[in-house]
Amino acid sequence: MQTTTTNHAEVLAQKIEARQAQVGVVGLGYVGLPLVVEFAQAGFTVTGIDVMQSKVDAINRGESYVQDVPTSVLKPLVEAGKVRATSDFSVVSGLDTINICVPTPLRKTKDPDMSYIVNSCQELAKYFHPGVLLILESTTYPGTTDELMLPMFETDGRKVGRDFFMCFSPERVDPGNPNFQTKNIPKVVGGITPACTKLGALFYKQALDTVVPVGSTRVAEMVKLLENTFRMINIGLANEMALMCDRMGINVWEVIDAAATKPFGFMPFYPGPGLGGHCIPIDPFYLSWKTKQAGIEARFIELAGYINGQMPHFVVDKIQNALNDHTKPLKGSRVHLMGVAYKRDIDDVRESPALDIIHLLGTRGAKVSYSDPWIPKIQADGIALAGIDEETGCREADCVVIVTDHKKFDYAGLVAQSRLIVDTRNALKGIESDKIVRL
Numbered sequence: 001m002q003t004t005t006t007n008h009a010e011v012l013a014q015k016i017e018a019r020q021a022q023v024g025v026v027g028l029g030y031v032g033l034p035l036v037v038e039f040a041q042a043g044f045t046v047t048g049i050d051v052m053q054s055k056v057d058a059i060n061r062g063e064s065y066v067q068d069v070p071t072s073v074l075k076p077l078v079e080a081g082k083v084r085a086t087s088d089f090s091v092v093s094g095l096d097t098i099n100i101c102v103p104t105p106l107r108k109t110k111d112p113d114m115s116y117i118v119n120s121c122q123e124l125a126k127y128f129h130p131g132v133l134l135i136l137e138s139t140t141y142p143g144t145t146d147e148l149m150l151p152m153f154e155t156d157g158r159k160v161g162r163d164f165f166m167c168f169s170p171e172r173v174d175p176g177n178p179n180f181q182t183k184n185i186p187k188v189v190g191g192i193t194p195a196c197t198k199l200g201a202l203f204y205k206q207a208l209d210t211v212v213p214v215g216s217t218r219v220a221e222m223v224k225l226l227e228n229t230f231r232m233i234n235i236g237l238a239n240e241m242a243l244m245c246d247r248m249g250i251n252v253w254e255v256i257d258a259a260a261t262k263p264f265g266f267m268p269f270y271p272g273p274g275l276g277g278h279c280i281p282i283d284p285f286y287l288s289w290k291t292k293q294a295g296i297e298a299r300f301i302e303l304a305g306y307i308n309g310q311m312p313h314f315v316v317d318k319i320q321n322a323l324n325d326h327t328k329p330l331k332g333s334r335v336h337l338m339g340v341a342y343k344r345d346i347d348d349v350r351e352s353p354a355l356d357i358i359h360l361l362g363t364r365g366a367k368v369s370y371s372d373p374w375i376p377k378i379q380a381d382g383i384a385l386a387g388i389d390e391e392t393g394c395r396e397a398d399c400v401v402i403v404t405d406h407k408k409f410d411y412a413g414l415v416a417q418s419r420l421i422v423d424t425r426n427a428l429k430g431i432e433s434d435k436i437v438r439l
């Protein structure tokens with residue numbers, strides 16, 4: 001007797017190879033929308049699902065709201081009927097593959113917030129049908145796919161690897177990176193069964209340059225956490241170096257640049273005002289939360305988290321000391337932040353250290369303004385502030401602080417116009433001036 005295992009896997013593989021599979025992407029943000037576009041460009045018809053009606057409407061008008069997806073790329077795909085978006089999960093009945101790219105934030109207690117994954121899976125489960133390939137891309141703790149998600153779909157006698165297929169594939173997108181985008185970043189994928197991995201790899205191969213299959217969903221989940229924990233801990237080390245060098249009167253930037261000339265065994269990481277973004281400050285805590293359940297304390301993660309968390313305080317102390325050296329108290333002084341995005345050349349303030357710095361400056365009585373070509377206004381973390389132009393900000397401030405080293409800033413002009421500058425990014429490398437205080 002022919003088993004249904006072979007049938008579902010074979011039918012789906014044929015549809016994928018013929019690019020006839022109906023592709024679905026749930027969560028149309030920084031990760032989901034670029035993925036929609038890649039698969040549509042590879043010839044698939046892609047349906048995006050999002051709970052936010054404004055995003056759905058924008059996509060259906062062909063308008064992109066994600067920096068890495070130009071409207072000039074999205075619009076023709078929408079007009080050709082290759083991309084459409086909806087907030088109605090009933091479209092799942094007609095889909096063959098579904099990638100889940102919903103948020104996975106931390107709760108205030110640093111516990112994973114799985115509610116977005118659970119909510120989207122509950123909706124998907126209502127319209128689930130045999131033969132579907134389901135791939136989770138949201139960053140999460142090892143075990144999410146097989147412990148949390150699988151039981152929601154393996155119901156009514158349906159068996160994973162036979163009746164449907166499930167994988168985890170970490171998203172490694174680096175918003176604003178001109179060299180690496182969804183298409184050319186190697187894609188790791190691990191399935192719950194070998195058949196799942198095989199189909200997951202086949203699926204990604206249609207649209208992406210390099211696919212890296214691994215033995216299980218847990219390996220794939222852990223890959224992402226290793227990558228981001230590696231970064232977070234090394235940045236923590238660079239920040240600790242900065243704190244030590246500051247005490248000893250050594251220029252930490254010069255130290256790192258010289259160390260980086262070693263052609264092996266060293267990789268430079270740089271200090272800064274603190275961690276930001278949706279990944280590096282958050283993902284390692286997914287791991288430490290999970291390992292705690294297994295009785296292991298993730299000590300490196302906790303320590304790096306502590307040091308990185310001190311950096312906005314250190315920056316504000318630097319600002320205060322720099323002003324005091326100019327016989328000005330921080331209280332009542334005007335402090336102008338250059339850049340509030342969490343990193344260079346992007347339009348995202350999520351978890352940005354600038355938000356902490358604004359709060360800390362506010363509590364110490366400073367008057368805060370900012371300029372950022374990517375962020376016209378901040379409406380986050382209880383802050384409501386509109387950006388002002390660079391020149392006015394620098395000219396009127398008692399102290400200018402470079403928080404984000406956007407390429408668009410006129411650094412020579414900034415130095416000429418400002419009275420005092422605290423540079424947290426070494427953006428003024430090579431410029432010598434008594435006005436400059438470096439991290």
Ligand SMILES: NC(=O)c1ccc[n+]([C@@H]2O[C@H](COP(=O)([O-])OP(=O)(O)OC[C@H]3O[C@@H](n4cnc5c(N)ncnc54)[C@H](O)[C@@H]3O)[C@@H](O)[C@H]2O)c1
Nearest residue numbers: 027028029030031050051052101102104119120138139171
């Ligand atoms: N942004 C990055 O640079 C990046 C990089 C790698 C990994 N990731 C991970 O990818 C995941 C998504 O991140 P993002 O930056 O794209 O987030 P995002 O907030 O930009 O997008 C998520 C989208 O999901 C939608 N959504 C929320 N709940 C939903 C639901 N129940 N059903 C359907 N849609 C829903 C939201 O409306 C939003 O549009 C996260 O786990 C994140 O950690 C992000």
